[in-house]
Amino acid sequence: MNDNVKELKVSAIENGTVIDHIPANAVFQVIKMLKLDDFDQMVLFGTNLESKKYGLKGIIKVSNKYFKPEELNKIALVAPHATIIEIKDYKVARKTVVETPDDIVAIVKCFNPNCITNKEFITTRFNVVDKEDIRLKCHYCEKITVKKNMEFT
Amino acid sequence: MVVNNLLKSGFLAAFFLTFCIVKLLNFNLIAQQTYLQMKNKSLVSINDYSKGEQLKVLEAAREFEANPVQTILKDYVIASLFFEPSTRTRLSFESAINRLGGKIVGFSEAANTSVKKGESLRDSILTVANYSDLIVMRNPVEGSARFASEISPVPVINAGDGSNQHPTQTLLDLYSILKTQETLDDLHVAFVGDLKYGRTVHSLVIALCNYNTTFHLVSPVELKLPSSVKMHIKEKKLAYHQYTSMEEVIPQADILYMTRIQKERFSDPLEYERIKNSYILEKEMLHDTKRNLRILHPMPRVNEIHVNVDADPRAYYFQQALNGVYVRQALLSLILGIR
Numbered sequence A: 001m002n003d004n005v006k007e008l009k010v011s012a013i014e015n016g017t018v019i020d021h022i023p024a025n026a027v028f029q030v031i032k033m034l035k036l037d038d039f040d041q042m043v044l045f046g047t048n049l050e051s052k053k054y055g056l057k058g059i060i061k062v063s064n065k066y067f068k069p070e071e072l073n074k075i076a077l078v079a080p081h082a083t084i085i086e087i088k089d090y091k092v093a094r095k096t097v098v099e100t101p102d103d104i105v106a107i108v109k110c111f112n113p114n115c116i117t118n119k120e121f122i123t124t125r126f127n128v129v130d131k132e133d134i135r136l137k138c139h140y141c142e143k144i145t146v147k148k149n150m151e152f153t
Numbered sequence B: 001m002v003v004n005n006l007l008k009s010g011f012l013a014a015f016f017l018t019f020c021i022v023k024l025l026n027f028n029l030i031a032q033q034t035y036l037q038m039k040n041k042s043l044v045s046i047n048d049y050s051k052g053e054q055l056k057v058l059e060a061a062r063e064f065e066a067n068p069v070q071t072i073l074k075d076y077v078i079a080s081l082f083f084e085p086s087t088r089t090r091l092s093f094e095s096a097i098n099r100l101g102g103k104i105v106g107f108s109e110a111a112n113t114s115v116k117k118g119e120s121l122r123d124s125i126l127t128v129a130n131y132s133d134l135i136v137m138r139n140p141v142e143g144s145a146r147f148a149s150e151i152s153p154v155p156v157i158n159a160g161d162g163s164n165q166h167p168t169q170t171l172l173d174l175y176s177i178l179k180t181q182e183t184l185d186d187l188h189v190a191f192v193g194d195l196k197y198g199r200t201v202h203s204l205v206i207a208l209c210n211y212n213t214t215f216h217l218v219s220p221v222e223l224k225l226p227s228s229v230k231m232h233i234k235e236k237k238l239a240y241h242q243y244t245s246m247e248e249v250i251p252q253a254d255i256l257y258m259t260r261i262q263k264e265r266f267s268d269p270l271e272y273e274r275i276k277n278s279y280i281l282e283k284e285m286l287h288d289t290k291r292n293l294r295i296l297h298p299m300p301r302v303n304e305i306h307v308n309v310d311a312d313p314r315a316y317y318f319q320q321a322l323n324g325v326y327v328r329q330a331l332l333s334l335i336l337g338i339r
Helices: A003-009 A024-033 A069-077 B002-037 B051-066 B088-099 B120-133 B142-150 B167-181 B197-210 B229-233 B269-280 B316-337
Strands: A016-023 A042-051 A055-063 A085-089 A089-095 A102-105 A127-132 A136-140 A144-146 B077-082 B103-105 B134-139 B158-163 B188-192 B212-220 B242-245 B253-259 B293-295
Touching: A016 A024, A016 A069, A024 A055, A024 A069, A069 A089, A085 B134, A136 B229, A144 B212, B002 B051, B051 B167, B051 B197, B077 B088, B077 B120, B088 B103, B088 B167, B088 B316, B103 B120, B120 B134, B120 B142, B134 B142, B142 B158, B158 B167, B167 B197, B167 B253, B167 B293, B167 B316, B188 B197, B197 B229, B212 B253, B293 B316
Parallel strands: B077 B103, B077 B134, B134 B158, B188 B212, B188 B253, B212 B242, B253 B293
Antiparallel strands: A016 A055, A016 A085, A042 A055, A085 A089, A102 A127, A127 A136, A136 A144
8 A cells, every 4th residue: 555545544635734654553643732723724634544654644635734843843752753844726836844843832741750851830941951762851850851751631 | 692592582582571471361261251241140060160160159159268358249149049948058149149248139938928829930030139139049940040131131141940059059069179189180089979869969079070080989779870960971081989888888989979878769668777877977087097188078967977076187078068157158249140
């Protein structure tokens, strides 16, 4: 089964953005991170689709929406190999990959229970100190949150 | 010919003089800029201050040591907010403020404050900032000082936020090293004890990475320096050596920085019993040292330095605590822009 046929498992969109190569278990997290659960246009998604490269993958198609890079890059935390495809008139207009940003704001919880961000109503902020293994240094308590401890707000 | 030579010499002398004046002015300008940069700048983490700024603090501390009683803070009110008990740090800050004629408002524990009623740190800081020109804060919650510095309209000095940072301790450690060694460069500094959890060790190691230090790290295997701190040493390509006993380190060290090993850090109590005596410094262990060796300890001490070391001229931990007053006087004056 090639990629084109798989794409058809989730209907094509006329205009908008396709986010492909999402790990199958991260689709709902990406929807949440991009606030698509509160979006007023058509959003299509599929998960546990076969992928030659990644085994199983997920895909999200968002109608009539083009994202800014900073909006999309934050999904690199859960979907580091995601491909972003901008569709115009059913055709691929632009194809990029996500890049892990230098800073992460308001998405991740600090794993340190004694961090001020877990005690008061404060927006979390992290500096990404390792983009390969995803290690986040808390701006406040300076402790490192690693991928296995990562919880999302 | 003679006139020509005279003219030439005159030109050269004038040129040299102008060069010196420009250099001097430039130097003063840089020093002035450093002072300006430090005015109203909170100190939360030792990394908040550049090497130049740290050296300015030490230079000012030296001046306060020579002249510790002044009235430069007489028109200032300093808030001293200790959300958890502290002896040395609080008294040292209060002594520094009192000796400079400043007024102190605040509390030494959270028990009798609005915090007990459930007030948020945000509200406490915003309220207290109305009553003071600078806030000194200790709080057991990590990151609380950074947060306070971001919301407070007056500068904040972190006097310890949980296991995170205690930058004034680091500055007084640097000052003690500078004072006893007359330099911070190219020293052999040995850290002994709990290198894993000791925040004073972490901050001092990071600060000393600016000075071409050779690090000697002595600890039980369970309490080795974390890789996140070692990373700073490696980044600067500095030498470090790890040991499990301190005997071979003592003859090499310029500074022996002792810390306490706490029983609760061990999952196996028998392991603690086995190693605890290996990290106690006694006078007879100091028979073969460099002449300039000085022994430091962030205090409080329990038993890791035997009292028979106290009278030794190489023991420096009580003077180290005194240096904290001068360093804090320096910080207060620089941050308030009084210097």
